[in-house]
Amino acid sequence: xxxxxxxxxxxxxxxxxxxxxxxxxxxxxxxxxxxxxxxxxxxxxxxxxxxxxxxxxxxxxxxxxxxxxxxxxxxxxxxxxxxxxxxxxxxxxxxxxxxxxxxxxxxxxxxxxxxxxxxxxxxxxxxxxxxxxxxxxxxxxxx
Numbered sequence: 470x471x472x473x474x475x476x477x478x479x480x481x482x483x484x485x486x487x488x489x490x491x492x493x494x495x496x497x498x499x500x501x502x503x504x505x506x507x508x509x510x511x512x513x514x515x516x517x518x519x520x521x522x523x524x525x526x527x528x529x530x531x532x533x534x535x536x537x538x539x540x541x542x543x544x545x546x547x548x549x550x551x552x553x554x555x556x557x558x559x560x561x562x563x564x565x566x567x568x569x570x571x572x573x574x575x576x577x578x579x580x581x582x583x584x585x586x587x588x589x590x591x592x593x594x595x596x597x598x599x600x601x602x603x604x605x606x607x608x609x610x611x612x
Contacts, residue, residue, distance in 0.1 A: 470499055474541050477611045478534055484610025491526065495534060500569035502534035508561055518557035524583050525552055527565030528594040532579035535567040536598040539577065544603040548576070552594040560586040575599065 475497040482488055482495040482504075493506040504527050514520045529550055537545050567581030576599050583592035606612045 470538055470541055475538060478537055481608055481610035497534050497538050499538055500535060502531045503564060503566045504531045505562060505564040508563055518559050521554060524592045527563060527583055528552060528581050529596060531565030531567035532581045532596040533598060535569045535579040536577040539569055539572055543600040544605055544608060545598040546601045548597045548599045550594060550596040552592060554592050556591045558585045558591045562586040
């Protein structure tokens with residue numbers, strides 16, 4: 470795919486209303502994506518580490534866009550996702566890094582890691598993505 474497609478996907482990410490809550494920075498290339506977000510105090514659970522929902526957010530988004538980088542006509546949907554928590558995240562930033570590992574006519578699989586601000590792996594995940602009926606060119610930010 471082209472750099473133009475990747476930049477459109479980055480704009481689509483930024484245009485999604487929910488993503489404004491995270492103030493994340495998405496970078497997409499062919500078969501790969503990285504999402505870095507600042508950690509807010511509201512992300513913490515009672516033991517003062519990042520709640521698992523935010524691990525999922527950065528992993529699902531980075532894996533999704535790694536897969537979407539290979540598809541320029543249809544919007545993908547997350548069909549399933551597996552997440553493993555390996556250590557707590559404390560600090561001021563977290564990131565998800567993902568790559569596309571498998572692609573067939575009907576499905577794509579991407580794998581990723583969640584990193585703390587020092588670069589330590591704090592979680593791992595993989596997602597299965599399927600084409601939807603939504604055309605990318607019709608979505609806010611992409612078109």
